[in-house]
Amino acid sequence: MMIFEKAPAKINLTLDVLHKRDDGYHEIEMIMTSIDLADRLTFEKTDNQGITIVSEKRYVPNDQRNLAYQGVALMREKFGIQSGVKITIDKQIPVAAGLAGGSSDAAAALRGMNRLFNLGQTTEQLQQIGEEIGSDVPFCVSGKTAIARGRGEKLSTLPSPPPCWVVLAKPSIGVSTKDVYGNVNIDQIEHPDTESMANALRNKDFHSLCNHLGNVLEPITVAMHQEVDQIKTFMQKQGLEGVLMSGSGPTVYGLTEHLSKAERTVNGLRGFCQEVYLVRALTD
Ligand SMILES: C[C@@](CO)(OP(=O)(O)O)[C@H](O)COP(=O)(O)OP(=O)(O)OC[C@H]1O[C@@H](n2ccc(N)nc2=O)[C@H](O)[C@@H]1O
Numbered sequence: 001m002m003i004f005e006k007a008p009a010k011i012n013l014t015l016d017v018l019h020k021r022d023d024g025y026h027e028i029e030m031i032m033t034s035i036d037l038a039d040r041l042t043f044e045k046t047d048n049q050g051i052t053i054v055s056e057k058r059y060v061p062n063d064q065r066n067l068a069y070q071g072v073a074l075m076r077e078k079f080g081i082q083s084g085v086k087i088t089i090d091k092q093i094p095v096a097a098g099l100a101g102g103s104s105d106a107a108a109a110l111r112g113m114n115r116l117f118n119l120g121q122t123t124e125q126l127q128q129i130g131e132e133i134g135s136d137v138p139f140c141v142s143g144k145t146a147i148a149r150g151r152g153e154k155l156s157t158l159p160s161p162p163p164c165w166v167v168l169a170k171p172s173i174g175v176s177t178k179d180v181y182g183n184v185n186i187d188q189i190e191h192p193d194t195e196s197m198a199n200a201l202r203n204k205d206f207h208s209l210c211n212h213l214g215n216v217l218e219p220i221t222v223a224m225h226q227e228v229d230q231i232k233t234f235m236q237k238q239g240l241e242g243v244l245m246s247g248s249g250p251t252v253y254g255l256t257e258h259l260s261k262a263e264r265t266v267n268g269l270r271g272f273c274q275e276v277y278l279v280r281a282l283t284d
């Protein structure tokens with residue numbers, strides 16, 4: 001039997017840092033939403049006892065560094081599963097981009113193992129297991145739209161955005177999430193208005209949504225990499241209604257209701273940025 005799981009990317013509509021915790025992590029409050037850009041994974045039992053990863057993309061790790069591998073390994077350990085598992089990953093989400101591609105693959109692995117071995121775990125139970133792998137994994141188990149607190153693992157669902165186009169551009173630079181959080185200066189933060197964003201979603205108000213986008217990590221990543229600002233400025237000049245960096249970056253996204261505007265922006269971005277995508281927000 002082969003199990004198929006789709007693993008969508010996320011973008012941050014808001015990301016606020018509240019304070020630094022004693023465990024070294026930051027207490028955050030953020031609204032995330034899934035987008036129609038997804039990896040595709042399959043899971044099947046094998047006769048040997050190991051975990052095998054097959055991917056056409058050479059930059060996807062094929063051992064325990066892979067978050068999907070970690071998801072399968074954790075489920076095998078928790079439920080005493082002896083059988084080997086083969087994972088295939090059709091990687092579509094750019095890596096180390098602020099789009100939670102690895103976390104979404106890990107979440108797909110938890111769902112996939114649950115189905116492959118009939119483990120009967122609820123979404124909440126899988127989210128709890130996901131916490132052990134990474135802060136974004138619990139959200140990715142169910143995806144859609146949610147506000148996340150704590151380290152990112154305490155979730156409440158929200159209505160998804162009204163239909164819109166999402167233009168994504170990832171400059172070819174590497175950003176370390178650890179370094180970005182390390183440069184947060186709590187006293188100088190301009191906090192996003194998270195409650196107004198939640199209301200914009202409840203009211204399906206696209207313009208209010210665009211006006212309340214905010215990410216406190218954005219100025220930190222911009223200070224390290226001016227390419228991020230260059231993309232932001234370009235998207236704004238093209239008239240995209242809301243423009244923001246996702247997560248710790250470096251991917252920048254722009255939102256619009258108008259396909260022609262989105263396509264024009266994509267064509268322009270391709271002149272100076274290699275990784276550009278045009279997708280839709282996932283609606284309820
Ligand atoms: C910024 C966000 C927003 O969604 O996403 P991405 O940019 O990765 O998409 C997340 O908070 C990224 O969480 P995640 O990718 O799981 O980070 P982890 O590997 O758990 O942590 C990497 C490092 O970042 C710092 N870290 C992470 C999360 C957090 N709430 N506070 C922190 O201080 C810690 O120093 C940690 O060692």
Ligand SMILES: Nc1ncnc2c1ncn2[C@@H]1O[C@H](COP(=O)(O)OP(=O)(O)O)[C@@H](O)[C@H]1O
Pocket residue numbers: 060061065066067068089094095096097098099100101102103105106247249
């Ligand atoms: N299945 C996977 N897909 C992508 N990256 C992975 C995966 N497993 C582990 N990684 C590693 O995780 C790191 C973060 O990748 P990713 O989750 O794409 O970034 P982000 O959290 O910024 O969106 C990268 O260094 C990558 O090598």
